[in-house]
Amino acid sequence: MSIGNYLIAMIYQAPTLEVLDEEVLSMIRELWVELNRNLEARPTKWTGWLAKNTRARAIQGSNSIEGYNVSAEAALAAIDGERPEQTDETSWRHVVNYREAMDYVLTLANAPDFQYSSDLIRSLHFLIARAEDGRNPGRWRPGAIYVKNNLSGETVYEGPRASDVAALMSELCESLTAEDAIAPTRMIRAAMAHLNLVMIHPFSDGNGRMARCLQTLVLARGGIMNGTFSSIEEYLGRNTGAYYQVLADVGQGSWKPKNKALPWVRFCLTAHFRQATSVHRRLERVAQVYDAVEKMLHARRLPDRAGAPVVNAALNYVVRNEDYRREADVSMNLASRDLKQLADAGILVAIGEKRGRHYVAGPDLKALAAKHQDPSPVPDPYSLAKHR
Numbered sequence: 502m503s504i505g506n507y508l509i510a511m512i513y514q515a516p517t518l519e520v521l522d523e524e525v526l527s528m529i530r531e532l533w534v535e536l537n538r539n540l541e542a543r544p545t546k547w548t549g550w551l552a553k554n555t556r557a558r559a560i561q562g563s564n565s566i567e568g569y570n571v572s573a574e575a576a577l578a579a580i581d582g583e584r585p586e587q588t589d590e591t592s593w594r595h596v597v598n599y600r601e602a603m604d605y606v607l608t609l610a611n612a613p614d615f616q617y618s619s620d621l622i623r624s625l626h627f628l629i630a631r632a633e634d635g636r637n638p639g640r641w642r643p644g645a646i647y648v649k650n651n652l653s654g655e656t657v658y659e660g661p662r663a664s665d666v667a668a669l670m671s672e673l674c675e676s677l678t679a680e681d682a683i684a685p686t687r688m689i690r691a692a693m694a695h696l697n698l699v700m701i702h703p704f705s706d707g708n709g710r711m712a713r714c715l716q717t718l719v720l721a722r723g724g725i726m727n728g729t730f731s732s733i734e735e736y737l738g739r740n741t742g743a744y745y746q747v748l749a750d751v752g753q754g755s756w757k758p759k760n761k762a763l764p765w766v767r768f769c770l771t772a773h774f775r776q777a778t779s780v781h782r783r784l785e786r787v788a789q790v791y792d793a794v795e796k797m798l799h800a801r802r803l804p805d806r807a808g809a810p811v812v813n814a815a816l817n818y819v820v821r822n823e824d825y826r827r828e829a830d831v832s833m834n835l836a837s838r839d840l841k842q843l844a845d846a847g848i849l850v851a852i853g854e855k856r857g858r859h860y861v862a863g864p865d866l867k868a869l870a871a872k873h874q875d876p877s878p879v880p881d882p883y884s885l886a887k888h889r
Contacts, residue, residue, distance in 0.1 A: 512697045515689050516763040524886040525770045532777040547788050552729050560600050562738020563713050569595040574819045594632040602628040607728050610721035617674040630707035641666045642705045660702035661756035669701045691719035692769035733772040774882035782875050789873040790815050801846050814862040815870040821859045
């Protein structure tokens with residue numbers, strides 16, 4: 502049965518990939534295999550830091566797209582369930598909600614009885630959007646939806662009719678269930694799940710976050726790479742303009758599921774390659790910095806337990822007493838004593854007074870970190886693929 506210019510229960514279909522796309526897919530898989538091998542060979546303290554940092558960056562990036570901005574330190578604190586001072590209440594609530602949804606996604610990823618369903622999608626949306634009073638968290642939108650350009654006020658996209666949302670979402674879930682065992686195409690299916698959900702725009706608000714959450718869930722379902730490291734949400738947060746532009750180019754203003762989705766898929770493959778490359782570099786850097794920090798602490802007869810907090814400072818994170826206590830697993834008094842020693846030694850620099858006091862890297866620590874930084878830009882995978 503047709504309605505307007507489209508059929509009920511017809512969603513965007515995955516495009517036929519070209520030789521260059523297949524080559525980029527192969528390059529991403531090679532990166533993931535190598536990253537897995539490196540993660541298994543590294544000490545837990547290094548890989549644990551990387552996993553936590555990567556999760557925080559994904560949460561921070563996905564929420565920043567919607568205008569809910571928190572610092573890198575606050576995103577890390579959200580993972581530990583501790584709210585830093587001077588954090589905007591609205592942004593904090595959204596970040597914590599998104600963290601809880603992602604916790605649920607990563608828990609579900611390898612459940613033997615898992616299946617996609619409209620109820621699952623609505624439940625995840627409720628976790629994400631429950632801070633938005635009056636915006637129907639966990640329920641399909643009751644009416645029409647128009648996406649506007651925040652700068653111009655111009656309507657840039659109109660979703661399908663509300664009466665068709667349930668059927669479209671059912672088809673999306675059925676397609677994901679039918680293809681769930683096909684691991685080699687997981688990146689493509691995850692990209693298409695993201696595209697379909699954001700184009701259906703089934704909710705009154707929170708569609709972008711929900712689409713990104715769903716993409717991460719599909720990626721995590723039995724894939725080559727751990728869901729924490731396969732997510733591209735950090736990349737999307739850093740490239741929001743390009744992200745919106747490719748969605749606009751594919752959507753062309755309204756629900757048109759026969760439009761070609763290849764530009765979107767290529768954007769996602771580029772995101773995967775660049776994100777995986779960045780994580781690779783980050784693992785190498787944190788390993789080198791950890792080793793150098795431990796040597797510095799030993800040479801200056803400072804406690805080994807300061808290693809993780811000092812690494813955080815070396816990598817441009819602010820360190821507070823509560824952060825030190827959590828990372829070093831010590832009391833408040835011992836944390837205060839250690840931080841004073843580190844500041845007296847010039848490794849950290851104290852800023853502020855009393856409850857507002859925090860610590861940043863001192864000159865020696867900054868110089869140490871700078872030695873282990875790769876400033877070169879991550880290349881475009883399609884340019885590399887042409888020369889393979």
